Amino acid sequence: MSKYVRQRGSKTLKNGDIVMNYHCCRSGTYKPKGKGVKSLKSQGSAKIGISCPAIIKVRQSTENVVVQYFPNHKNHENQLQHFRLSESDRAAVAGRLKEGVSEKKILQDIREEITVDSGRKMLIEKKDIHNIKRDFNINGYIKRHEVDVVSVKLWTQEMKNNGENCIVFFKEQRQSGNDYGLKDEDFVLIITTDFQKDMITKYGKDKISIDGTHGLNTAMILIYTQFW
Numbered sequence: 001m002s003k004y005v006r007q008r009g010s011k012t013l014k015n016g017d018i019v020m021n022y023h024c025c026r027s028g029t030y031k032p033k034g035k036g037v038k039s040l041k042s043q044g045s046a047k048i049g050i051s052c053p054a055i056i057k058v059r060q061s062t063e064n065v066v067v068q069y070f071p072n073h074k075n076h077e078n079q080l081q082h083f084r085l086s087e088s089d090r091a092a093v094a095g096r097l098k099e100g101v102s103e104k105k106i107l108q109d110i111r112e113e114i115t116v117d118s119g120r121k122m123l124i125e126k127k128d129i130h131n132i133k134r135d136f137n138i139n140g141y142i143k144r145h146e147v148d149v150v151s152v153k154l155w156t157q158e159m160k161n162n163g164e165n166c167i168v169f170f171k172e173q174r175q176s177g178n179d180y181g182l183k184d185e186d187f188v189l190i191i192t193t194d195f196q197k198d199m200i201t202k203y204g205k206d207k208i209s210i211d212g213t214h215g216l217n218t219a220m221i222l223i224y225t226q227f228w
């Protein structure tokens with residue numbers, strides 16, 4: 001994958017057609033953005049004195065748009081996708097994940113801020129975010145199984161095996177729930193952390209409220225939150 005940038009504005013021909021050329025982003029001369037030598041060194045530059053013939057030519061008339069693509073690169077390596085994201089980029093993404101920013105938002109923000117010097121970052125994709133979550137040990141990364149119900153079951157087993165007693169009650173579908181007045185097709189998972197137990201015994205003596213939320217998952221399962 002390569003990135004192409006328009007180095008000059010569009011040109012309007014005598015007949016009214018508009019012509020735009022998108023050059024390989026590695027081609028051309030580097031224009032410092034006023035930060036001098038330091039920014040040049042710290043970010044590295046994608047285009048110092050390189051002339052690459054790869055280009056996308058766009059010609060727009062009232063009837064159609066004609067695009068000519070010359071895909072052959074020259075005078076530079078063009079395998080960004082084989083590079084790793086820089087550690088600082090990875091750390092920045094990890095920081096935002098820890099703040100609870102969604103993957104979608106992170107990807108969107110990065111794509112909006114991309115410049116010609118973004119390097120490998122401009123190819124960031126979901127897989128990179130997953131790797132960052134794994135490497136930075138960010139909670140919630142582990143999806144144990146593609147099928148949600150299986151994933152949840154594996155998680156509950158893991159909690160038990162680890163001696164975590166946050167699972168108050170778990171009933172899968174097709175498991176009998178007669179004793180509790182539940183139907184066989186009901187799915188119920190009740191979770192309480194130690195902290196929540198402490199809080200509810202401390203403050204929840206008189207009354208307890210519950211609140212239902214729907215639409216959080218595709219399985220149409222409701223989540224009820226107990227509070228006081």
Ligand SMILES: [Zn+2]
Nearest residue numbers: 024052054073
């Ligand atoms: Zn090129």
